[in-house]
């Protein structure tokens with residue numbers, strides 16, 4: 001008997017239960033009671049309908065046919081439930097999971113228990129085929145056991161005699177249900193396929209359904225949110241629209257009202273324009289008033305500020321000094337708290353150093369020596385100034401080295417020099433650091449070991465020994481940190497530099513010998529002082545010393561050319577002149593101080609070297625006739641000559657003197673002289689205290705800034721006056737007076753050198769060559785006797801005291817005033833005459849009506865005075881000019897006699913007490929000196 005395949009869509013996924021004849025079907029399962037309808041189909045697949053009610057039969061089947069007869073035992077009843085969507089979903093999940101397993105399709109169908117399944121993925125015909133031969137074998141229990149959890153029957157209740165019972169298992173039954181066992185039990189050995197794991201299946205279905213549910217919920221939420229958003233937007237749009245409409249309506253209403261008003265009032269275009277104009281004017285007045293009020297307020301604030309400032313300064317002047325202030329001032333004056341005070345200049349100097357060689361300097365250093373311009377050399381020189389080893393050379397040697405040096409960069413751990421090699425260059429370290437390694441003989445063990453003698457860093461130099469002593473390299477130099485080196489070649493360093501040094505030394509000694517200050521000095525002492533001394537050339541108008549009371553490190557002597565000694569007179573401060581400070585002997589005679597300087601040179605191009613050597617033959621021509629050394633013993637003076645000096649110095653050539661000036665602590669060691677290749681060491685233990693090189697942090701400075709910096713140091717005098725004036729247009733309280741001029745052989749502020757007075761003078765060059773001697777050296781090599789002599793010699797050279805300078809200035813001012821008054825009176829008389837004679841003075845069209853003033857006459861001298869003469873002759877010429885021309889007129893005579901008187905008076909009063917011309921005070925206003 002073939003079961004009929006139910007193909008109706010509504011029943012498509014609903015399993016059909018075939019009831020074997022021997023079973024009774026009990027009507028009314030739990031599920032059916034809850035709504036899953038159970039249908040009974042006959043063997044043809046038709047619904048069994050209740051005879052009486054004509055409704056589909058839903059009661060239990062007790063083996064009756066639809067006619068109420070008992071069905072034959074062979075009859076088959078198809079019992080089916082109405083599907084629910086849940087069933088279909090579960091089935092799909094189940095089917096999918098099974099399909100993916102290794103279960104064969106027929107087995108699946110078998111295991112599922114039905115052939116009457118319709119599912120889109122299954123071919124109807126396939127199912128038909130399969131179900132045809134399996135349907136008979138499948139019983140209700142098998143289906144029930146395999147079907148979804150809700151429909152699993154409790155097979156334990158089943159008995160051979162009892163009919164199948166369709167009911168929902170209770171949860172307790174479900175929990176310990178072991179379905180596959182029952183399936184096997186039911187199926188016997190016929191079934192060989194995989195058995196579904198019900199727990200897995202259930203979990204999977206639940207999981208999937210939960211996921212779907214969540215997805216559905218999320219989608220619903222999303223949709224809801226979207227809808228809400230849309231509705232909100234719509235709402236807003238509607239609101240805006242409404243507002244717009246309202247405004248539009250309002251506008252049109254207002255316009256209508258206005259129009260009505262205007263038409264009612266009778267609009268007058270003229271009055272409207274006037275009113276508009278008036279309103280604009282009113283606005284501008286208001287603005288102006290506000291502006292003027294504001295400027296008034298500013299002015300008031302400024303005036304108040306000034307008043308307050310004045311009051312503050314007045315009160316500061318009037319406030320008595322507190323005890324603490326007084327004691328601090330005393331300490332400061334006595335230099336006892338010198339270290340405590342912040343030295344700004346030192347700080348600035350530190351800042352201006354370079355960390356690395358700047359690119360512009362590298363460009364210059366790349367050029368051949370001959371192509372480097374003077375300007376470039378001075379830029380290089382400015383950059384190198386401050387390097388300790390560079391500063392030890394004299395100015396001319398520094399310049400020679402600047403012309404010749406090259407740049408090189410070496411990286412760690414390169415060996416720059418090797419012990420025993422022939423020396424070819426001398427090196428300055430600009431950045432980085434190097435080890436100097438020497439071979440050391442340990443006397444205790446007899447071992448020779450390499451030992452780092454020193455770590456050299458920025459500002460140090462090396463490689464001089466082999467060049468100056470003409471020996472092999474005495475040590476190896478290895479790069480410690482990547483280093484930038486400035487290299488000076490052997491020719492320049494060992495030949496030219498000593499020559500320059502020798503030449504300069506001879507000049508220096510010769511010059512010093514000609515001065516009274518060094519009259520009593522021995523040759524050796526003089527030579528020692530001169531090794532350290534420096535020759536410097538100065539252009540006109542450069543400030544050599546800005547404040548003599550502070551810059552006491554050097555003694556300045558004029559070798560050649562001229563300089564002016566300037567006193568900046570602060571007119572406000574004249575009433576309380578500073579009391580000269582008396583220093584202790586120790587402070588000003590530091591016999592134990594040590595100071596050093598050095599000189600070197602270098603280059604590649606031989607032409608410039610030859611030129612330089614040629615130029616060395618010309619000595620500095622300092623003025624011997626001007627020397628103050630009038631009382632000097634003629635014989636003693638004659639004993640000194642260049643040739644004698646040279647012959648007396650045989651044992652020390654220029655190179656050795658340079659080494660001396662370089663002040664190297666190791667220069668006398670045997671290895672440094674080439675006598676031994678080892679340093680002898682009695683200690684076995686290496687005590688290596690490596691000093692960390694201090695790298696100066698600083699920014700790169702461009703040449704322009706460098707120039708500026710140099711200008712700050714060696715300022716222009718005219719610049720200085722400009723700067724001073726800038727503060728308050730023209731600073732009338734400070735005047736610069738030229739109190740003396742220096743020529744060859746003069747010493748600047750010599751009294752300050754021997755016993756500082758704290759007086760401030762400025763030294764300005766008019767184009768000069770100066771010799772700077774270190775003050776410490778001067779005192780180190782001088783004896784009591786020579787000092788006494790020096791003091792006596794320089795007594796006459798002191799500058800006039802402040803009182804005298806001040807008085808001279810006042811007298812000069814009085815004279816100027818008198819002069820101008822007299823001139824004015826002459827001018828007035830002349831002008832009166834002109835007017836009386838009704839004659840116009842037609843000197844030039846632009847000056848016709850302008851009265852002549854003394855200032856104008858003064859500024860135009862002498863041409864103006866000539867004109868004045870012409871004018872007088874014109875006036876008197878046409879009306880009988882008296883004999884003798886203009887000068888014989890009474891007024892002019894009167895003027896001349898007045899001028900004469902004034903001049904005499906001035907002459908008398910100008911430093912009448914000072915006979916020496918050095919002490920005459922002339923006046924410098926700005927850079928222009930007004931000579932009498």
Ligand SMILES: Nc1ncnc2c1ncn2[C@@H]1O[C@@H]2COP(=O)(O)O[C@H]2[C@H]1O
Pocket residue numbers: 417423436438453454461462463464465466467472473474475476477666672
């Ligand atoms: N003991 C030392 N301490 C510091 N530097 C040294 C010492 N010995 C030699 N040098 C330097 O190392 C350089 C090696 O080459 P030079 O001999 O030409 O010059 C040498 C000096 O500049």
